[in-house]
Amino acid sequence: MTYELFYWPSIQGRGEFVRLALEEAGAPYVDVAREPGGMKKMMKALEDGGHPAFAPPFLKAGPLTIGQTANILLYLGQHHGLAPQVEEGGLWTHQLQLTIADLVAEAHDTHHPVAGSLYYEDQKPEASRRAADFVANRIPKFLGYFERVLGGRAWLVGGQLTYADLSLFQVVEGLCYAFPRALAGLGDEYPGIAALRERVAARPRIAAYLASPRRLPFSEEGIFRHYPELDP
Amino acid sequence: MTYELFYWPSIQGRGEFVRLALEEAGAPYVDVAREPGGMKKMMKALEDGGHPAFAPPFLKAGPLTIGQTANILLYLGQHHGLAPQVEEGGLWTHQLQLTIADLVAEAHDTHHPVAGSLYYEDQKPEASRRAADFVANRIPKFLGYFERVLGGRAWLVGGQLTYADLSLFQVVEGLCYAFPRALAGLGDEYPGIAALRERVAARPRIAAYLASPRRLPFSEEGIFRHYPELDP
Structure with a gap:
């Protein structure tokens, strides 16, 4: 199929x-x-x-x-074997994914805190306030949580990669694109997450995908946008 | 258990x-x-x-x-038989729930568009703009979607109540509490949703629950808050 x-x-x-x-x-x-x-x-x-x-x-x-x-x-x-088949492991993987989804939604709203239907340029003062809180409070809360879940292990759930690992990789990629200054200390502050990011990027199929034209670039049209004034 | x-x-x-x-x-x-x-x-x-x-x-x-x-x-x-056991129906029920969750998050952000860690009073101008868009654009988009999914049937999924119906009931209760003026035309504009709301409230166990002290009241501490200035 x-x-x-x-x-x-x-x-x-x-x-x-x-x-x-x-x-x-x-x-x-x-x-x-x-x-x-x-x-x-x-x-x-x-x-x-x-x-x-x-x-x-x-x-x-x-x-x-x-x-x-x-x-x-x-x-x-x-x-496709990207989550445990047993109920407990399947629910735990999904719980982590839903928490990542919350982080993604909050990352989006840093540049669109008023309305998705308006341009960023029409909500810049609001975006500035929201992004400051996101960087100061929300990124540390989320990344601190995932670092704690990793607890020094290679993957979030058990001994194998799941879709939650792929999603954590993607959200970290996005945050590093959007907020490079805020995320400059990623490796020092969240060594487990930084290592997971490298580990996902090195998976043969993921590495091939990232190097292919199928992988679109980040841009200021997507969820993760680099506006220097939001990452001072 | x-x-x-x-x-x-x-x-x-x-x-x-x-x-x-x-x-x-x-x-x-x-x-x-x-x-x-x-x-x-x-x-x-x-x-x-x-x-x-x-x-x-x-x-x-x-x-x-x-x-x-x-x-x-x-x-x-x-x-507990609150969703179909078959994969297709289970996924469809969950899809609807996740869409309701998106609506809930947006309802919350009408009074907290900048930061959950700040008081509403510290983000009133931003809240005013966000709530106006929510009422004008987002509520109609979400409720129009669920009305279309209902398509004149009693429940969202197949012929039986699921947890998605309970959740749609709750979000509509919350919206009617927070935005009574904006939702005044609910029955005319979304007759299927209005009927579902009555149908859920009349379930014997739900009716008993709603009348019990276990059901906490809506308030200006929760997700759905009635601030008259956000519902002009």
């Missing part, structure tokens, strides 16, 4: 968490909206009856259509 | 989504932090090794500790 991933074609965004899982699994997939005519196909699929998604990303897996990033990963985790 | 729910003792908050599922299931549970000495027990549990939660709510289910509201509901759904 070839999966169909539906996501905005020009940004990493939330779709990237799904792409990383598909790539690590070696699962064949089409990134639909990046194909000719794909955007039209995606907008049509959003209007479908049945199980419509509120927003991209969503994944077509044979007869299933699955929306919400963490839910897609729940599915891929079970079908 | 008696569940132990860990959540802040004086607000509905995110814990309420778990309480509603436990009540509908008729599952025995202790609301730990509302018992004598319970807050201390909760703060200690947050520091535990093993599978620590990033924040309340979390649920102890025998040997399992499960955090993140949607993840707790995923578990309860499977163990």
Whole structure:
């Protein structure tokens, strides 16, 4: 089966968490909206009856259509060995993913604290206040939590890589892109997370993906944006 | 087995989504932090090794500790018939729950657009802008989506109540508390959602719960807050 991933074609965004899982699994997939005519196909699929998604990303897996990033990963985790099969381990992996999702949403809101429908330029004073709190309080709280969960081990859950590790890699990549000054001490303050980041990047399939044109660059259109005034 | 729910003792908050599922299931549970000495027990549990939660709510289910509201509901759904057992229906229910969780987070940020660590009074201008967008754009987008999913049926998923229905009830209750003027036309604009709200409230166990002292009132300490200036 070839999966169909539906996501905005020009940004990493939330779709990237799904792409990383598909790539690590070696699962064949089409990134639909990046194909000719794909955007039209995606907008049509959003209007479908049945199980419509509120927003991209969503994944077509044979007869299933699955929306919400963490839910897609729940599915891929079970079908591709990217999470424990046992209930306890599966729930724990998903709990970590949902906590990462909270961090992602907060990272987005540093540049869009008022409304996603407005430009960043229309909410700069609010963004400045929100980003300052995010850097001072929220990044340390989240990264401190994941460092504690790692507890010196290689992976977040048991002895094997899960989709939560891929997602932690991605959110750290994004934070380092958006807030390079705030994250300059990552390796000293969070050595376990820094090592996990290297470890994920060195996975053969992930390394090949990151070096390929399939990996879109970070940019000021996505979730993680580098605005120097928000990272003073 | 008696569940132990860990959540802040004086607000509905995110814990309420778990309480509603436990009540509908008729599952025995202790609301730990509302018992004598319970807050201390909760703060200690947050520091535990093993599978620590990033924040309340979390649920102890025998040997399992499960955090993140949607993840707790995923578990309860499977163990108490509050979601389909088959993969497709289980994922669809969870997808809807995660979309409700996004709406809940956005409702919270209307009064805390800058930082959860600051008082509302310290972010009123930002709150005013964010709430205006929430009321004008986000509430209609979310409620329009759920109305479309209902499609004239009684419940969101198949022919039976799921935890997603309980959660949609709760978020609509909260929105009507926080934004009574904006939601005044609920029954006209979203008749399916309004009917679902009545249908959930009339479930015998839910009706008994809502009339009991176990149901905390809405207040200006929780997620859904009524500030008249945000609902002009």
